[in-house]
Amino acid sequence: MSEETKVTKPSSGVLPRLLAAFVIGLILGGLGTFLVQSSQYSAQLSDLQNRVNTLQAAVNALNTTKIYTIGVSFPLTGELSDVGNQWKTVAQMALNDLNSELANENVKVQFKLVIVDDKTQAQDALTAVQSLAQQGIKVVVGPAASSQVKAVKAYADANQILIVSPSSTSPTLAIPNDFIIRTVGSDAVQAEALAKLAFEQGARNVVVFYRDDEYGQAFAQFFNNVFSSLGGKATLTKYATGLPDYASEVAQLSSQVKAIGADAVVMISFDTDGANILGHAKDDPTLSSVRWFSSEGVHGTTQLLSPEIATFIRKVNLLGTRPVFKENPVYIDFAARYKSLTGRDPPVFAANVYDSIILVGKAILLAGKYDGAAIRAAMFKVASNYYGASGWCILNSAGDRMYQDYAIWTVSSVNGTYEYQDIGSYSGGTITWG
Amino acid sequence: MDVVGFLVSWITLFSIYSILSISLNLEAGYTGISNFGKAAFYGIGAFFAAVISLSAFLMLNGLSYPLYSLETIISMGTLSKQNPILSILIFLFTVVLAFFVSGIAGYMVSYPTLRVGPAFLGITVLSFGELLRIFLRNFQPTGGTYGLAGIPHPFAFIQDPAVKDFMFMLVTLVILAIMYIFSEKFVNSPYGRIMKSIREDEIASLCLGKDVPKIKAQVLFIGSGMAGVAGALLAYYMGSINPDIFVPSLTFEVWAMVILGGLANNKGALLGAGIITFLNRASVILNFTFQNLPIDVNYIRWMIVGLLIVASLLFKPEGLIPEDPKSSFIWNFVEEKEPISLKKRMEETSKKVKFYIKKVFDWFAMGGG
Amino acid sequence: MNLIDLGVVINTLWIGLIYSLMAIPLTISYKVTRVLNFAHTSLVTVGAYVAVILSLVYPDFFSNVFVALIAAFFAGAIVAILNHKFVYRKLMDKEASPVILMIASLGSWIFLKYLIYSVISIVSKVIKKDLYFAVPAFRYTLNLNFLGISNPSLTYSLILGISLIVLTFVVFYRTSFGKAMRAVSDNPQLAQISGISDESVMTLTWFLCGGLAAISGVFWAMFSYASPEFADSLILQVFAACVIGGISSIALTILGGFVIAGAENILMSILYNLIGLDLSFRPFLSFLTLLIVILVRPPAGAAGGLPYRLKFKRERKWT
Incomplete structure (x- = not known):
């Protein structure tokens, strides 16, 4: 069969080929026209265009509101989805406050949030930050876990994207001159506060029951150091994270408490695991007969206010520490507004999320341009005299929060219902009650 | 929008996942080994590369910090930029060795697991992967839950991050090409036909005198080795790893890629990996276009991903590019045609x-x- | 030294029962329809959340466990049937292989999971309660003192769970529907020739399995808590229980549930007290047990295959 007959022979495949030829022709034609035109007028055109652009920009700057976008990478799904979704509400609250403040002051700048889910996974955090950066965003609030912050660190440093994590506490991220800023204090001081609190309350032989992740490990280590130097004895017991239930761990904890004759349990948990542990511990006679101390993780969960768990908390006189500045009016206002919005107390690190968004907004304003390095430099300046919901946000050279006071919290009965109450504070190495 | 940056980061991720999906295709598509422990061998490669490169850099500079410590991360920041040739050499060395380390792990795991029968091999390998992950979480020398960070990027000496990422993308693409050509040659060889015969009828292949367990173990060696290379690439790309990256859901994601593209077709594995990584990356555009929806846009995003997997299977249950049984030259002889x-x-x-x-x-x- | 506490034994029983209840519908649905259903986790979550949301919104009516369980049963059943009609049936009509069905179930799992997330986010905004971590309201209001066990959730779970298991056995082995299910699972073609409509059997199977899965979710919420992720973190243990039963025998599946629960609790307790094994190794033990069980006694069931060990034994005999 010759080539010619093959071509002229009508077949069903002719139409697509024609279409393809048509499309190729269009592209080639368009390209050709463009090349011819651009070569003729390009010089004059671009000159003119530049002038128009500069003029337009100047006019725009005077008249229209400038909109900056802040990227957010939160764990909306996955292990930390509970806090992630609460934080989302907090972030939007902070954004509204920031924008209404700017509108009141007649500043023609508004902020916008783009919230991307990172699934509580390291690799997804990296793709989330990459996606945000590729859309021109230079500053990202989040991600939550230290492992995620580590995953985005290399990319952020290279591309000068400022990462502001509200909750990463790992000591292995206290790196100077990088693009990671953490608006949360190191747990070293909180562990010291908790250790002194437990010791002052008469605990000498404690079981430290902690999450097996960077937060729990570091906290437990710090606690152990301080508590042993005070003269107490701490036995460290870790539990796996991400489990759907901790009944088995609680049963082991009970047998361990009995075996070593411990007089207190120190729980270093996050919110869901902590509430679950307390929910199972209330049924255990051994664990109901020792004192309990807790970190800030479980503070704010609704479950602790249910009568059953709250009675247990009263019975074992659970005391916890949490990072908050004493009688902070900003925090009190923030907590009240959050409660009216969602019907629950602010969860762990909510104040830090709130302050992170406000700080980023103010840093962008101070920097005057949307550029990672400039915002980073401005961030240190803004933070050094900013008092927010989480208190003074002064950063140290590693970009971590420098000062933090701690409150001592418990759950107590007020007019028949149970509520979270701060009954003391820890500042400058001493505990003050009331 | 930074289109080039998007393409570079997507293609890097695509290459890494493609290596995984091609390797799974060798096992599941061509040989009928339902390997649900891909994440384990991926993780072995990643941890091997991270441990070797970190300790090599520390040792060569006479430092003796623990691998996961803050000092290591800080010092790696400067050390990785000092000697370009050394960085690249260590990178290549670990990537090649990761193949063998993961491969040997796969070979060894196959010994007990192949003896439980093909249907339960999947869950056995999966259990092995989980055991390894939980062990690594509790094994302090490789960081435990801290994971390893500061893994030296092979092109850390390049100042411009765009160029650096582009170079890395090129390297992953080259490695993907090698893997692709290798597996194409491999499945169209006589050995590949034995693999297919095992998939079609294991007992018949046994009766024909093929040592089925041995061949399966060898395929697992190659498949796991390729997954190890992908893991090593991931470690260098991310710069930090931790055991919780290598969870079983990652394996299922790779399975979805292979099935979506079409079992027993390497082009299909590439297409499947391309589609799913592209969906994951590009669907973020929804976050920018739709805000203040009553439902969080992220949920809608993942829902669409799930729907598209189901829809494409309903549309083509055999995969987008189904197996082409005549892809090898030998068929042309069988059909008494002149090979083209x-x-x-x-x-x-x-x-x-x-x-x-x-x-x-x-x-x-x-x-x- | 006291190796095992009473609390550990009670936990084993309780968790084992819930694992078994979760694993039974997975086994039955695989047996009858050949779908290794990953969307099972979504059915469990749907059940848990139907009970939680209803008990929080209508505390008076749904304070009764039974009403909540029935509501959850129907919710799970409806989701399972819809999933079957829109996904699995269509794929089966196109003669898709089990592995394709499995990946399709993976797709519908992803879809359903984030659908659940969306519903939760809207409802929690409307009723102003935290639903990402929730327990049904009736967990705190149950009161029943039975055989001296003071934990009402446990008592309810034990009584209801065991009666559900017995009911499943009766349905599966003593009714004509059960016979039809077994016929379809053994040989679909033969069943069809004998006048059994495989479509109606499959629909009924999904109705039963979806409902049972949802009820097991309510039990879990009564035992622990409901979150959009809890079923995902349980699914490997549930699969392990099924595999011990060869994904075919209901009785062995129940045994598998208790074996896995025993490994996580009793074995953990013994090793912890004996050699001081860290508690964070708990998931390790369940997988280790699974591996040992599989290697020592390869399950020969619906999914059983060709164990090469037999071949080597024969070789030894011949030589």
């Missing part, structure tokens, strides 16, 4: 191209009518 030589194929293609070009010119000559 490369030269002839190229001639045919050039004829087609010439024809279309002529048609376009004719169209222009006719005044666009």
